[in-house]
Amino acid sequence: MKIRALLTAAALTATLPALAQDAAGTPPPAEKKTPPKGQTAKALLKDAQGKDVGEVTFEQTKNGVLIKGKLSNLPPGQHAFHVHEVGKCEAPGFTTAGGHFNPTKKAHGLLAPKGKHHGDLPNLYVSQDGTVQFDIFSQNGLTVKSMFDKDGSSVMVHAKEDDYHSDPTGDAGGRIACGVVEKS
Template structure:
């Protein structure tokens, strides 16, 4: 009679321990899911960093970061080895930086067929007409630009910047000359590719 009681006690204890382990595993799984949810980027937030490479026998290099958050895209470009002074920066049609002069990127990105101009001008502007920035006496330049007229990977061909290129020019964009602002040679290039 003692053997059946011991057997029953053992079965009950094993059942209890098994349930505790299952509960522990379930809690651990829930914790892992919670951590994954906290770590995952929100669907409204995207970030992409690309590297500028020298073109047209220049040494101009740097990085450009695009960050999309809540319907706004911010571009931050940090460059070095520029000639001191004012330089233009634009988005061009194609993410093809293969040519030595950067012309493989095509013209300014202009999906709405507007004239070249200053960003936001009522007379019109290209979606790639970012504007000018100044390089300091050491040749370092920085520009930050934010707009809701761009997106990263959306279905709107008039807003999607993926597949375009960032071009830094040797000179200043006069914001009026057609079709590109007479900004001079393309001295650095980066394709906007994920």
């Protein structure tokens, strides 16, 4: 009995694909398409003297925003890195960029119990030669679309590292490089 069941199962398995098609034939399976790229944006950063510092790109994905950057001419060490609420970067202090991008009015900090701002991002580590290259994935509510509200957004590098909990700025110090987020 077991042998008959096994032989029947084997025969059905071998003929199932042929049985699944009707006499007219079914179209071949659709080719797998690469999913369309998400919405993208970029920011060209400059320091307080107007020198180019580099570029940061943003790509919307199904699960968050992929943020990539390659920066240079920065002081070595840890530096806070945030998205700010206004798309203006007037040197030397870049105060026109406003505070951190925070549409939900949360407390500051990736480690804060009542945080985090949508613009809170991990610190950047700048090497001794003044360069940093990074890939960050933000899943804290930030979207590419949200950065294009009525006054736009900017991206900022600060003089000191973010402590990830002090409100409202993480004790990040002055603003040393800024770039307006633009559609790409």
